[in-house]
Amino acid sequence: MPTLVSVFDLPDDTALAIRKLKGRGFDEIESYAPAPFEQIDEAMDERPSKVRAFTLVGGLTGVFTGFLMQIWMSWEWPIKIAGKNFASIPPYVIIGFELTILFGGILTFLGLMLVGRLYPRPLDKAYSPRFSAEEFGVAVTVGERDVAEVDALLRSLSAKEVTLLDD
Amino acid sequence: MTPPPATAAVDMMRPDTIPQDSQINRDVMSVTKGVSWQWGLMLGMALIGVAQAVFTLGYQTYVGLGVAGYQAPVFWGVYIINFVFWIGIGHAGTLISAILFLFRAKWRNAINRGAEAMTVFAVLTAALFPLIHIGRLWKFYFLIPYPNQRALWVNFKSPLLWDVFAINTYMLISIIFFFVGLIPDIAIARDRATGVKKFVYTILAGGWQGTGRQWKAHNRTVLHLAGLATPLVLSVHSVVSWDFAMSIVPGWHATIFAPYFVAGAIFGGFAMVIVVMIPVRRIFRLEAYITDYHFENMSRFILFTSLICGYAYGAEYFIAWYSGVEFEQTSFWLRVFGPYWLSTWFMISFNVIFPQLLWIKKLRTHVPFLFVLCVGINIGMWFERYVIIITSLSREYVPAAWGLYIPSVAELSILVGSFCWFSMFFLLFLKFLPIIAIAEMKELLIHDKAHAAAGHTQEAH
Structure with a gap:
């Protein structure tokens, strides 16, 4: 299944994108952030950390x-x-x-x-060093036929870039 | 003065421009890049200092504790003074990283990493001194309750044993707290390193990617560790003070000791943070992150804790006089006018009188003045422990049993060695790990950027 990686500048936009994607029924989402922002973490999972x-x-x-x-x-x-x-x-x-x-x-x-699954392991394909600079990333795995739609959705939600990862 | 709003603090910390590929990553990581000859020289001097202390320790272990200045009636000397001194130095780091975190004091972000590192290194230094002090190094494990053939357990009613548990807990929790804060920053270093460095950072970062799940767990962990470290740091120096206060030596047996020691520890610790951070900021050009605002806040802490120390000194003397106990009165009279009068006056002038200059706002941000004042405070705090330990022990109850203690060359050699040991760790830290908590600073910077963007949109509409 293809993965779409979108890049954002601001935490609020990132959180909004995650919520919209979840609203559309996409559940395989991962967010990448250079610093802790509650709105993103909440959008990803509302339950308090275990x-x-x-x-x-x-x-x-x-x-x-x-x-x-x-x-x-x-x-x-x-x-x-x-x-x-x-x-x-x-x-x-x-x-x-x-x-x-x-x-x-x-x-x-x-x-x-x-x-937090913190043990030495290979990093995600969607991860990039720019997410340890000052940009935010949202990776979402979608079905083949949804790619175009999700791409357009992410761009409309002020994503700076959207790239397609095939695997 | 009311604290400026958080946004103003951010303004003061922000470099002039933030280009898209994180200025702060480059600024802070540049500290770790390259090795100057000055750094090499300082590390070399530190290593020589450590080596001579190791030699002294070997000699002392071989011939016995007699080479320390211990003689009746004083059997707690410079080693115990150093122990209390270094444990105290560690307290500022925990105060900044845990207590100011719980109070949401945003200005701590720029200095907390350096202060936490100092905590870890200071505790690693302090923890050596009980071992050096026991003389028979190879029997240190007697301090630990372990099943043995003698079926004999340690005495849990002794404050010395409480100390073993308090210090070891403090050491482990400080290391964990320090490392947890470092994980996101190690990931930054990992993403930008090559070769062996990348390999080491990859292992240490443990697959950190800043996912929502990781940040959430991280936030929760930092919160809980701060919650645990706050009572811990207050308990550690209290337990250290009970090493003295639980005994009946005049000058030690006082209920005020726990808060008095904790305030003194924070006082001395902040002074050490300033002494270390001023050269670091200057050499590595970190003025954009560690600003005068930070120094001013730390100066206020110093002023405040100096007043607590002054109050404690006053209360001690008052109670000694008011108690009507002859031994207490004599002990305190001899502190000021006895054979150790000089150390007492050092303590009072460096810890209480000179810090009062910080009431003047200009001096609170005057960097050279602060540096000199804080070096003085460290000397004063070392002498405070000297006064408490030596004057009390050398002038106990029976005048026939009085004595005089003079530090020996061996003790001074190990004192110098302890400063070198601490500097060695700090110098290595500078070259391997980021001195400023980058991720925490970014939280402020990005928050600010988001605010600016929101303001912009509103104006446009």
Whole structure:
């Protein structure tokens, strides 16, 4: 199926093009942007990023690991220090807190790699270095007979260029 | 003065013309291109400094900690001072990248990358000092709770152990935060590099293309990491301060220590950011991005935190007097008029008195003045830790047990080495990674461009 790659100057135009294409029923769309723009990301997918679940799981794992580790280790070899409980909760809050942050941060990063598919892999054919300059790209995969129509549509939506990629 | 609107900040940051193929990419990436002899000379000097410190460390490890100036009753010396100093330097970077991010302070964009890099390098420097300080380097793993034949665990009630966890967490989170911010910029470098560099950047960028999905995940990640790093950075120096405050040494046992240390850390950290960014901006001609406006804002932070430090110093003395505890009173009296009076007056003048000049608007943007002032602040902050640690330990309860501590040559050699170690990382960073967060700056530039276009259309209609 052929892919049409269109180039835009402004984020609003890019977002509009994505919405129009989706409205026409084209679902295989990819956007390329040099900087984060909410309108584009929203047009691509309205649901919040799944990264947030990773942070939650990481943070909870961290806080439980922190407290359970300290309490278990204190009981495993009980030594009375300054007349305090063997497992004394107030001082354990600190390491519990630090591990919450540590595990939360590491899992958030893992989430970014998984959700954003960030691992070494070949780049898309539609991608071009101009999208890491200051231009925006929208790639849409369409059926043979829709090419002309979509091309005209994109141009009417202030696309600077529309190129056809065959594969 | 009310902050100028965001658009004005953008105006100040924007280069005069933005041609279609991103001026900012070329401006910022040009920093990494080519190696001048000055850069080589500085790196060479840094490497020599690191080498002599490694030699000293080897010698100290061989003959024992006696080569450090440690003698009864002072067994925490320059190494611990350096540790607190370098951890403090890191705090400004996290403040700029996390706290100012959450407050949506747009001016942070031009300086956050450099400050974050400094955080990472400062923490990498600081983390060495507990190891250097323990003397028996090969036993460092005793600090980590691990199952062992002695069935003995670490003491989780000790602030020294809290520190192990706080510092390691801070180091890892700072590195992650720094790297996440870098990913889009590494992709920019990848698209413009060739050969081995392209290969390395391709691996590091991990297939970043700026797709909607990637940006969305990236935004969310930065938000969450900022949310996690904000309480973390406040906790780290608090935990460091508890290394002192949890003990009963006069001059240390104070509830004010945590906020006092955090404010001092931000104060010293911002001063270091200015000291480093002034030459970087000048040498690599980044005046279009790092403007006087940034320096003015940082100066205000310095002024504000200087006032907090001044208040903390005052409160310490007042409480020492008001408590009626003889030991506290003596300890603080001897700080100012005892054998270490010079370091105390350095601390007060560099940290509280001289920064008051920043009330004058002209001086807040006077670059040479700022440079000199901030070098002074760094000296002052180093002496603040010297005063807290040394004067308190050398004048504890029983006068018969008092002593005098003088830093040894070995300690000074490692002090110099730590600055070289930090500079080495920073110099290498300049040549491999973009010093300005390009993607974040572009967000402002393109936003501005979109506004201009919208205004234009409206006028045309």
